[in-house]
Amino acid sequence: EVHLLESGGGLVQPGGSLRLSCAASGFSFSTLGMAWVRQAPGKRLEWVSAINNNGAATWYADSVKGRFTISRDNSRNTLSLQMDSLGAEDTAIYYCAKEQGYRLPFDYWGQGILVSVSS
Amino acid sequence: EIVLTQSPATLSLSAGERATLSCRTSQSVSSFLAWYQHKPGQTPRLLIYEASNRAAGIPARFSASGSGTDFTLTINSLEPEDSAVYYCQQRISGWTFGQGTQVEIK
Numbered sequence: 001e002v003h004l005l006e007s008g009g010g011l012v013q014p015g016g017s018l019r020l021s022c023a024a025s026g027f028s029f030s031t032l033g034m035a036w037v038r039q040a041p042g043k044r045l046e047w048v049s050a051i052n053n054n055g056a057a058t059w060y061a062d063s064v065k066g067r068f069t070i071s072r073d074n075s076r077n078t079l080s081l082q083m084d085s086l087g088a089e090d091t092a093i094y095y096c097a098k099e100q101g102y103r104l105p106f107d108y109w110g111q112g113i114l115v116s117v118s119s
Numbered sequence: 120e121i122v123l124t125q126s127p128a129t130l131s132l133s134a135g136e137r138a139t140l141s142c143r144t145s146q147s148v149s150s151f152l153a154w155y156q157h158k159p160g161q162t163p164r165l166l167i168y169e170a171s172n173r174a175a176g177i178p179a180r181f182s183a184s185g186s187g188t189d190f191t192l193t194i195n196s197l198e199p200e201d202s203a204v205y206y207c208q209q210r211i212s213g214w215t216f217g218q219g220t221q222v223e224i225k
Contacts (some may be wrong), residue, residue: 035214037163044206044216044217044218044219045155045157045163045206045208045216045219046216047208047214047215047216050214051157059213059214062120095162095163097191100165101167103151103209103210103211104153104168104169104180105155105165105168105208105210106153106155106163106165107165107168107174107175109163109164110162111162113164
């Protein structure tokens, strides 16, 4: 059974940093792309960042480009998101998501973790 | 960036009725379109991939069609547990979501 478990969220001051992690199990982690998707309060789902199966290719939404860094450790089945220069607009529930395959959607999602940026 | 526009914003129907949700894309996404169901406090659930294929475990009352720029999700014989926000998402160029359609069961 596929499991995705996020950790590392919490309250951070504007301008601060936070690192999210996602522990994956139940599937062949190193063969599939992964992503982070967020949902701000009362807003739509927003794709944040994605990484291919071996970590060689990464993509970012314009809203986080230059501030967030996605990475993965296939030896530990772990996905990470380093978030720097955080602002109030980054307050959201962050979901780790597994791609079903190339150009396919996210078939499994973590439970989500709250990131709150406030002074 | 490909923009996805969903309509209507809210759909209020009675149990047993049929819901028809629309998703239009600003440029062709071929069949690289998916639909998700998202209930408050829960994780999003993949319903449909590649425009018309039901994901594993999705009831047959959920069906979808379309290609290019116009897509439809149909929920036949609505059940109370179908109350949720439904999102479309394209995957031909990057990843973008529509703004969602809230389905309410009267």
